[in-house]
Amino acid sequence: MHILPFAKYNIDSNLSENEIGYRLSCSFDNIESFSEKHLKGSTRSKDFEGYISDGKYHFRRRMKIGYSGFIPMAHVKTSEEIKGKTKVSVKINPRKSVSILLLLLLLFFLIISFSTIRTNINPEYQNKIEEINQITHDSELNLKPIPEQNFSNLFPSIMFSFLPFIGFYLFYIILFNLELKLLKSFFESIDLNINP
Secondary structure, eight states: OOSSSOEEEEEEESSOHHHHHHHHHHSSEEOSOSOGGGTTTOOOOSSEEEEEETTEEEEEEOOSSSOOTTSOEEEEEEEEOGGGOEEEEEEEEOOHHHHHHHHHHHHHHHHHHHHHHHHHHOHHHHHHHHHHHHHHOOGGGOOOOOOOOOHHHHHHHHHHHHHHHHHHHHHHHHHHHHHHHHHHHHHHHTTOOBOO
């Protein structure tokens, strides 16, 4: 199981580069790009959709219903090797927009965690409370100082602030690994005549 949403591996095939290209291109519906406008109202019949650009094959599983932006994409490049063998390089990763969303979520929850640490550990807050108490001299407004905190006491609250990110990330990693399994079975189904 991959804990990061990236996978890269090579397949050695006995088929020629042209034959592999033909089998790949016949196995998915050709589209211009992965933009949403090409997906709406689709009457395509194959389970995968993609396009060919600069000798590389870019495709992903087509969703029957719902938004397919979170589905990882496969990028395949073939290169002829000596003795008639062909190397098929496969790279599977999320769309750039999904990667950016994950990074923004991580940054957001890091900021929340650091503000929690700063608020609870910074001695300036203790001094401000003492100053307010001296100015007011009113027993009803007497503020109690925040008990001193150390990192081990703050760890549960920091982890709690990360729970939404952890939940979303685990969901995406499970989705990624399921899609990776489907893509590997896709390569088996088109029979690339893989070397043992």
